[in-house]
Structure formats: structure tokens, C-alpha cells
Amino acid sequence: MIHVIIATEDATFADRLKSIIVSAQNQFSRLAISDSDQKMLQLVKDLFTIILIDETDLPLQNNMDLIQTIQKQHPKTQTVLLRNRKNFNDEIMKTEQSSKHSAPEIVLKNVLHEMFQEIVQKQENCYETFVRSLIHGDLGTGVSFTNSHRYRHHLLVLCCAGLVSSFDQSKEIPAQVFWKQSDWQERLSVQLKGIAECTIVDGATPSEKWLMISFYQQQKDHSVQHWIELVGNLLNQGMNVTISHSNLFHSFDEVRELTKMLRMVLIKHIRLAVSGCFSLADLERTVADPAPDPIFEKEFAFALEQRDLKLVKNVLYGLFVQWQETKPQQNYLARQLMGILIKIQQVFHCSSSYTLDLFYADLSDAMLRALDYDDLYRSTCRMIDLFAAVAKDIVEGQHHDNDLLAQEIEAYIDEHFPEPINHQTLSQRFGLVPSYLSKIFSRYKGISPAKYTVKLRLEATKELLLENPELTIKDIAYVVGFEDPSYLSRIFKRETGLSPSEFRKQQKVLPTVDDS
16 A cells, blocks of 8 residues: 655645545555654655655755655655645635636646556556566566565465366467456455455466465454455356465565465366365375276276267266266366277277377367366267267278279289289288288288289189190199199199199190199
């Protein structure tokens, strides 16, 4: 608060000036009138003070000497010289004779009002800048605050609307809307008027706000609980707000360390759809995670095994009902949901498109937007549906790509089957693991690459048996890609039921060939 001293020998003028100041500005803790320099110097306290010096009856040099003395003894005191009091009184007399309104008085009132507002605003801005530098740890910017002697003690409060985000949100979340919808700074200032100075500073995320409440020297001590209840009652309007707070402290130097500890308290204890209030003493209190539910885990595993989305959602709904009753901490809730959704993601094989980073961002956004567990459950179901849709696209896309690859393998075998071809040569040619290559080709053709190669060689063998009767099996085996003629004979008979020579006879082609 601000002390004002009026230095004048004219009691009438002092009373008039006092009434103007009172009506123009109501942030003053005391108004005093002094008719001598000595008395005025005695009235000046270490608190922030404004002195109005009426220089009409005193030489200017005397006033300047007085001002220098004040500034030397009390460097934070503001001094203002008031001149032309005689003209001021003359104007009032003229106005009072012709009108009921005191125009010059109104003019002076406006001037004083603007002057005081400017001084007060300057001090408030300095205080707010200093508090912000303390909380965010950027004291290297050269921000300083010299009026710390004005305060008896301080209270630091961290408020979080909804859940606290783990990273900065570019989108507007309900917490941002909550903080924007009302001028909390103004409302708190009204509640603390004449008692303390309060400023609100942004926290590490859009969900958070820091409150710094500094109580004036002349104020009596009140319990911390009294002020926390006042802040809580003011903020808990339309959204759940979690509060962590310090005890009363005296030195600004404590702020930097307190901000770290208070945020640890908040992160440790915050819950979805619940307002809470925690102090530094709660930092040491352990918070045990709920025990795993074996029934849920069994039902969830079965639903995933069946790849039944409807059953998965029904099982999850039962879990959300449990959470609605137990209201676990945000950290536990996020871990559990992350684990559950990763399992669903893995079952639907959609990790190649729906990456883990995007997955985590969607989950965090869903939690920040959820006002209750029903909201969060609906968001979770939408994510599950997205998994299924993405997985379908991936499977269809993979099938299309794999079909193209199988066609390339088929064309290569069609052209090169007389050459030595096996899984290893195909793997090297197409840069694929042999087992994976065989799987892709078998899905497309319904037959493995090795059997397809044998099939082509046998078809070529039949053509050569019929069209080139002079060729022996040994010659044919060499031409179609078999190293062992006897192996060709065995394979040919197994596939056709006839030996190569019998096949020629049946087709009435002579002469016969030596099957050996």
C-alpha cells in the first residue's frame, strides 16, 4: 500500500486536497498532513510513500533542500511539488459564486488521479516483472525490485486447471479457455485490496498459473488455509482446479526453489475431474498405484486375441468405471492408457503408419480435453477405431505392394528358370529374407517359388519330349535346369504318373528315349 503525506501550512487547503485524493484513489493505507519539515520527515516510513509539497508559502530552494534530504534518507519516496495554490483557490471562489460545481477542483482531482495511477501502475508492473523473473528463473535479464521492504511475508501458489500437459499445446484446450474467460488478476486484487499485492504468472504449460501473494507490512498474520480457501473458492468455477502452495515465507530468494518443489507436488497428486489442494508437506507423502486387476487383464487379453473391437471397448468401459470410483493420479492414468493402447496398436499392426509420437500426442490431447471419465472413454474409443482403420489401410496397401513384388519375382522366374535358381539367389536378387520372399510369393501365386520353378521346368520338359524326340532325358534335364536327369525322371513321374518315355509313347511319339 501507499502512504501519502501532504506538506502544507494551510489547513483548509490540506483538507480540500485530502478529500480529492481520497475520492481520486483508494489504494492508500494512510493520509497524513504535515505543517513543518521536521514533522514530515518523522512521518516518512520505509514503506512506499508519496509526499505532496505545497510550495506556495515556501521558497523553492528550501523545498529542493527538503527533497534532497528526503531522497537521501528515504530513496524510494516519491515527491511532488504543488504550485499555484493561490490561483487554484481563486478559481474555486469564482466557480463557487457562479456554479454549484467546482470545476478547478475536478480538474485537480483528475490530475492527481492520473498521477497516482501512473505511480501505482509503475510499481505494480515492476513487481509483476520481478515475480515472473523469479518464477521462471531468468534473473540474468537484470530485472530488479527495490521495494521488498513493503511486504511482511509472501505466499506462493501453483494452480492447474484440469490436467497438466506434458508438452506445450498449440491448440486451445479447456484450461486455456478457463484462464481466458475471466480477469483473475483483477478479481484476486479486489479480494486482497488493502491486504496484499498479488500477481498471476504463466506456468510451464497452458494449464498452469502461478500466484504470488505478498502481504503488506502493516497486515496481521492470517492462516495459510484462509488464503488458500479464498483462492480456491474464486477459481473453482466451471472447472476443476488443483492447487499446490507453500507456507508463508519472507525472502524473495526462496521463490526459485519453491517453484520446483510445488510443481513436484502438483505433478504427483493431480487427478482427472477432481479439485485438490496440497502443500509442500505433501511432497513427502507416497502415492501408491492401484493394484493390477487380474480379471480385467484376462478379459482384455481375450478380447485382443479375438480381435473383436466391440468386446475390447466393453472391457475397457468396465475399467473406466473403476477409475471413476478410485480417481487415480494423472501419471498413473496416463501410463495405464498408454500401455493399453500400445497393445491394441500392436495387435492391429498399425505402428508403421500411426507412429508412437503421434500416438502419444493424441493421448495427451484426449486427456487434456476430457472433463470427466466419460469424455476420456469416448476419446479412447475413437483412437481404437482409428487403429482399426489405419490397420486396414496398411494391410490393403501392403497387399498391393506385395502383389507387385510377387509379379516381379514371377516374371524373373519365368525368364530364368533354366538357370540355377533357389531361395538364396532370389533373396539376393530382390533384397529380401528368403522366408519373407517365399511368404509374399506364396500368398500371391498359391505356391512357393521353388515349386513354381519346378512346375515351369516340368512344363518345358513336356514340350521338349513331344517336340524334340531326338533329345534324351539327360539333354532335356540340362536344358530345363535340372542337374540330375534321374531326379527329373522321379519328379516327372510323381507329377504325371508316367515316366518320360511312357509319356512319349502315350502321345504316340517315336522313338522312345532312354529313361536312364
